[in-house]
Amino acid sequence: MPKARRQTRSRSSSRSRSNSTPVTSPADKSSKSPARGKSPGRSKSPAKSKSPGRSKSPGRSKSPARSKSPSRNKSPARAKSPSRTKSPAIDKSPVRSKSPRRSKSPARSIPKKQKPKTEPTPPTRVSSRIASLSSFQVEEKKLQEAKVILKSVIQTKEFEEQKKVKDEKAEEEAKKDEKVEDEKKIRKTSQKEFGGTIGVVFFMIALPAMVFTLIQMCHKNACNIWTVPKIPKNWKYYLDPKAAAIVVGWFFVQAFLAIIPFGKIVDGQPLVDGTRLRYRCNGFRAFVFTLLLFAIGVYMQVPFTMVYDKLFSLMVASTIFSIVLSIIFYIKSRRAPALALAPGGNTGSILYDFFMGHELNPRLGPLDFKLFFDLRMSLLTWLVINLCFVLKANQDKDGCPPALIAVTIFQGLYVADALWFEEAFLTTMDILHDGFGFMSTFGNLVFVPFLYSMQGLYLVRHRVALPYYILAVITFLKVVGYVIFRGSNSQKNEFRRDPFKPSMAHLDSIPTISGRRLLVSGWWKLCRKPNYLGDIIMAVSWSLTCGFGSAVPYFYPIFVTLFLIHRERRDAANCQRKHGISWERYCNAVKYRIFPYIY
Structure with missing residues (x-):
């Protein structure tokens, strides 16, 4: 144990x-x-x-x-x-x-089942480090590959975006070209006026000949249609350097007054592409400045009577200058875009387009030539010529006749009115439809200033003594014509600017498919062109100051009447194409064209 x-x-x-x-x-x-x-x-x-x-x-x-x-x-x-x-x-x-x-x-x-887990030996740790290092390298390589792929994707997207932008630009340019071609087709003049190409060739010869004949027909000894005009044989009458210098210098003075930055800027009517041109309306200031310059010149004894003495030479120099400018404007118009061409002067015929005007609104910087010629060069030149006639008549022993003073005042008020209401001219057919060619340049440099002053020229060379009561009746007729002219034009211009204005609420109108409204009440209930009626009445009053001793002074009212009748016909044809059935309703509502109960 x-x-x-x-x-x-x-x-x-x-x-x-x-x-x-x-x-x-x-x-x-x-x-x-x-x-x-x-x-x-x-x-x-x-x-x-x-x-x-x-x-x-x-x-x-x-x-x-x-x-x-x-x-x-x-x-x-x-x-x-x-x-x-x-x-x-x-x-x-x-x-x-x-x-x-x-x-x-x-x-x-079975010794293997009793074998516990052993710790990694040093070779195993090294191999694990190698393995981790190799895995890091693999991850880094994958990251680099991902960066490369991402970069290629970004570059591909950028390329696709650039290509898309280029395609869009190309498509826009193609659409623009198509639009331009369509505009060329749309704005192509289908109907020719004034007898077509043959007719305009005739007018290019007849109009200068008419002005020259009438001026030379009215001399001191006689002034009637049966008088043979005197044709100067001395070449100095045709190529006078002083006359040429006066014409060119006067042109640049008025051009300077037109572009100085005084006066309000007004937007014009919408064009075909929807844009609006801007105009500097300082015509009345130019009118006042011109009168001041003339008064200073008279005070300083500048020989303005030289205009009367060199009238034929000035007319020849103005004609040559108008022809040169017409050629320059036509060459310029050949490079103008399709949308800038005039609907009435795009036929493809060089002579017809040269006469009617190929470009609608030619410009040089801030200077619009159509507005400048139609108002400044024509009206102010006409006014200055009349004033020079007054100075010439005042040199005679009998002094200046009252009839000449009256007609000068009448025509001076007409010029002042046109320049005071300068922006109203932007709604007229001249600006919206007619091109700028020989008809405009010659008409505004020669025809209007020299032919419209025929009454003053007649009264300088042939004194007419009218009783004061006759002058009073003529003045009353002038006032009636002016009231109709100015009242109808002002009503039309105000209605065009804003037909829904409270002051326009009492006026009746007819809507059109173009968005505009046709006025059928007020002054425009009397006839379709009450402003033309007032213009004709004023023209008659001017010629009545010359008496009935000659038919030559009455050429102006006769010409104005025929011209305005033809102009009304042209305007009616354009309105018929533009407004269609609305124009027919307007014609039924307003039956008379110019003269109530007559025409």
Whole structure:
């Protein structure tokens, strides 16, 4: 029994030691420390040598219970340890040799199942670092590949956007070209006026000849249609440098007055493309400034009567200047865009377009030539010529006749009215439809100023003494004509600007498909062109100041009447094409064209 107790104690002590030591397998110890299998370090351990249980008890080598220890049976390393095989106590122990449990130990037959996890050895750590490094390189390579792909995608999108923009621009240009071609077709003049090409050639010859004949027909000795005009044989009458200098200098003075930054800026009527041109309306200021210059010149004794003396030479110089300008404007119009061409002068015939005007509104910087010629060069030149006739008549011993003073005042008020209401001219047919060609340049430089002043020229060369009561009747007729002229024009201009204005609410109108309204009440209920009626009445009053001694002064009202009748016909044809059935309703509502109950 004492022996069995000692064996039990030894087993419990060995179990306590095995529990107190770190749990490491023998395989780990053998792999980490090679000296454990070869050196009897266990017997040399100080802790074991001092232990009394192990040194003094001989039963340790003979104890059969050691073979049943689970730790020893399961450890293959302890079975192979040389220190234990060589121990005499273990070899000679009969219990060990005869123990059947050692041969049937499952730990020896299945050692792999008892093998615990081993910590990674240094080569394994290096390989893991290499693996992690290679994975980082792979990720970096993938990132670079992704950047390349992203860059290529961005470049592709940019290229596609650029291509899209180019395609859109090309498409817009193609549409613009198509639009221009369509506009060319739409704005192509289909109907020719004045007898077509043959007719305009005739007028280009006949109009200058008419002005020259009438001026030369009215001389001091006689002034009638049967008088043979005197044709100057001296070339100085035709090529007078002083006359040319006066014409060109007068042109630049008025052009300067037109572009100085004084006066309000007004928007014109909408054009075909929807845009509006801007005009500087300072015509009345130019009128006042011109009168001041003339008064200063009279005070400084400038020889303005030279205009009367060189009237034929000035007329020739103005004609040549108008022809040169017409050629320049036609060459300029050939380079103008399709939308800038005049609807009445785009036939393709050089002669016809040259006469009617190929471009609608030619400009040079801020200077609009059509407005400048139609109002400044024509009307102000006409006014100055009349004033020069007054100065010439005042040099005679009898002084200036009252009839000449009256007609000069009448025509001066007409010019002042036109320049005061300059912006109203922007709604006329001249601005909206007619081009700027030979008809405009010659008409405003020669025909209007020299032919419209025929009454003054007649009264200078042939004195007419009219009673004051006749002059009073003529003045009354002039006032009536002016009231009709100005009242109808003002009503039309105000209605065109805003037909829904409160002051226009009492006026009746007819709507049209173009968006405009046709006025059928007020002055415009009397006839379709009441302003033309007032213009003709004023023209008659001017000629009445010359009496009935000659038919030459009455050429102006006759010409104005025929011209306005033809103009009304042209305007009616344009309105018929533009308004269609609305124009027919308007014609039924307003039956008379110019003269109420007559025409």
